[in-house]
Amino acid sequence: MGSGRDWTWFHRLGSPRWFYETTGRWLPLLWAVTLALLVVGLVWGLLYAPQDAKQGNSFRIIYLHVPVSFLALAGYYIMAIAGAVGLIWKMKLSYMVMKSAAPLGAALTFLALFTGAVWGKPTWGTYWVWDARITSMLILLFLYLGVLALQYAFHSQDTGNKASAMLALVGTVNIPIIYKSVDWWYTLHQPATIKLTSAPSMHPDMFKPLLVMILAMYCFYALVLILNTRVEILQRERKTGWVRDLARQADTGPDNQ
Amino acid sequence: MSNAHNAGFTGYLQRDLLLAYRRHGEAASPLIFFLLVATLVPLGVSPEAGRLEPLAPGIIWVMALLATLLSTEGLFASDYQDGSLEQMIIAPQLLAMPVLGKVTAHWLVTGLPLTLVSPIIGIMLSLPSDGFIPMMASLALGTGCLSLVGAVGAALTVSLRKGGLLLSLLVVPLYMPVIIFGSATVQAGIDGLNWFAPLAILGAMLATAVALCPLAIAGALRLVSSN
Amino acid sequence: MSMQFESFQQAWDMAGHGPYVWTAVLVSVFVLCWLMQRPLVQHRKSLNSIAVQMRREKMRQATNPEEHS
Numbered sequence: 055m056g057s058g059r060d061w062t063w064f065h066r067l068g069s070p071r072w073f074y075e076t077t078g079r080w081l082p083l084l085w086a087v088t089l090a091l092l093v094v095g096l097v098w099g100l101l102y103a104p105q106d107a108k109q110g111n112s113f114r115i116i117y118l119h120v121p122v123s124f125l126a127l128a129g130y131y132i133m134a135i136a137g138a139v140g141l142i143w144k145m146k147l148s149y150m151v152m153k154s155a156a157p158l159g160a161a162l163t164f165l166a167l168f169t170g171a172v173w174g175k176p177t178w179g180t181y182w183v184w185d186a187r188i189t190s191m192l193i194l195l196f197l198y199l200g201v202l203a204l205q206y207a208f209h210s211q212d213t214g215n216k217a218s219a220m221l222a223l224v225g226t227v228n229i230p231i232i233y234k235s236v237d238w239w240y241t242l243h244q245p246a247t248i249k250l251t252s253a254p255s256m257h258p259d260m261f262k263p264l265l266v267m268i269l270a271m272y273c274f275y276a277l278v279l280i281l282n283t284r285v286e287i288l289q290r291e292r293k294t295g296w297v298r299d300l301a302r303q304a305d306t307g308p309d310n311q
Numbered sequence: 312m313s314n315a316h317n318a319g320f321t322g323y324l325q326r327d328l329l330l331a332y333r334r335h336g337e338a339a340s341p342l343i344f345f346l347l348v349a350t351l352v353p354l355g356v357s358p359e360a361g362r363l364e365p366l367a368p369g370i371i372w373v374m375a376l377l378a379t380l381l382s383t384e385g386l387f388a389s390d391y392q393d394g395s396l397e398q399m400i401i402a403p404q405l406l407a408m409p410v411l412g413k414v415t416a417h418w419l420v421t422g423l424p425l426t427l428v429s430p431i432i433g434i435m436l437s438l439p440s441d442g443f444i445p446m447m448a449s450l451a452l453g454t455g456c457l458s459l460v461g462a463v464g465a466a467l468t469v470s471l472r473k474g475g476l477l478l479s480l481l482v483v484p485l486y487m488p489v490i491i492f493g494s495a496t497v498q499a500g501i502d503g504l505n506w507f508a509p510l511a512i513l514g515a516m517l518a519t520a521v522a523l524c525p526l527a528i529a530g531a532l533r534l535v536s537s538n
Numbered sequence: 539m540s541m542q543f544e545s546f547q548q549a550w551d552m553a554g555h556g557p558y559v560w561t562a563v564l565v566s567v568f569v570l571c572w573l574m575q576r577p578l579v580q581h582r583k584s585l586n587s588i589a590v591q592m593r594r595e596k597m598r599q600a601t602n603p604e605e606h607s
Contacts, residue, residue: 220527228485
């Protein structure tokens with residue numbers, strides 16, 4: 055109906071119920087794929103990949119550190135895009151996704167910093183090095199914490215969502231600036247930069263499990279994001295008929311009707 | 312005629328300057344803070360010029376940043392409380408203009424005095440003489456950025472009661488590029504390198520901030536006062 | 539492709555880097571598992587709380603028949 059293209063698919067996308075029911079069908083597969091990839095990737099990387107000539111076995115931490123860092127950064131963009139969609143198209147569902155992405159991203163950023171620090175000790179002798187990558191990751195953690203804090207600071211959930219979305223967008227514009235600045239700052243003070251990840255020429259036997267782990271982390275991210283969004287949906291739509299039906303079906307109480 | 316004039320940039324600029332002049336004690340506090348903490352550093356580190364000199368550019372910049380942050384919280388607070396913020400928002404003209412006027416007034420009252428006072432701090436912290444001009448240039452441009460970006464945070468948190476701490480959390484990560492290039496400008500001047508390059512980047516940041524921040528601030532103000 | 543370590547002992551030790559690698563692995567696995575199980579628990583709790591609320595509403599309706607036509 056209407057002129058030109060049919061946008062009903064887009065607006066249907068914004069329906070919490072549609073999202074809940076569709077993801078419900080795909081969840082078992084997503085669980086299976088995620089867990090399989092994680093297990094395979096970790097076992098491969100930790101036990102089967104050859105060790106690094108210079109760093110020895112401690113380099114194996116890369117199989118956790120790099121994928122988690124990727125997702126920590128990508129997750130911020132996902133969160134900001136979800137916020138932008140919510141602001142522009144006023145989609146409730148989009149805000150729910152944004153709200154789920156925030157703690158997930160913050161946890162991954164923390165994990166990136168932690169694994170990086172543990173990796174640093176045997177490799178460079180200290181737990182903390184103010185290099186470009188780690189410093190940018192730390193700033194990213196602050197950006198996440200800001201969005202989280204802003205979300206819960208307001209009485210009205212709607213205002214909190216919109217304010218967080220705005221802040222996330224401001225952060226998005228800033229992330230490349232921050233990264234470039236920190237990168238420049240670091241090379242200014244330490245001309246002989248040691249890259250924190252392995253040397254660019256990585257042996258394929260070391261690289262393949264890393265690819266598996268990166269893929270595994272993307273699946274993991276999607277899985278947890280969807281799971282959290284579904285919980286948000288249940289809580290926000292608790293007054294609707296379809297949610298009440300779900301609750302009734304799940305109810306194991308005495309007068310189950 | 313003069314009504315339309317007052318509703319815009321110059322109107323709010325003049326208004327805020329007048330208010331700052333009347334409350335000059337309050338307006339001077341970032342400046343005093345700047346001087347106070349500049350005294351703390353030698354007490355905490357060492358009085359030796361040799362120890363202070365390499366740290367001076369960074370310390371001056373960090374102190375200027377903190378002083379600006381301190382004063383940013385009050386940017387929209389009193390207007391929010393007495394309802395004049397609401398008036399500003401529902402007025403028919405572009406909200407970005409009064410916002411820009413207020414932020415400019417804030418810079419004139421905070422950033423500019425900091426810039427002018429900085430040579431004194433430079434002397435106290437044994438800043439090498441080659442660093443003074445770059446320092447003032449970087450502070451002049453950089454504090455402009457700080458005022459603009461800080462105002463975004465101030466707008467988002469204006470309706471909250473304990474907004475100050477949250478404001479710091481929101482704004483400090485965004486301040487970091489400014490301080491990187493700000494103190495790099497000073498350091499380049501001291502080392503005899505081309506300090507126009509990092510200064511130009513500061514200028515670019517300021518230009519971007521002037522273009523984008525008023526929009527973000529206006530959006531945030533509309534959001535939190537329709538609460 | 540064969541295993542790099544000849545025994546569990548070697549794998550645990552990782553030529554001296556064991557504590558670092560396994561700390562990183564265990565903390566990461568712990569955090570990832572926590573991130574996965576948290577929404578599952580909340581999901582069940584949400585449904586239960588909605589069900590409880592519905593039951594309470596039903597009881598209130600049952601004890602106040604005059605409120606409904």
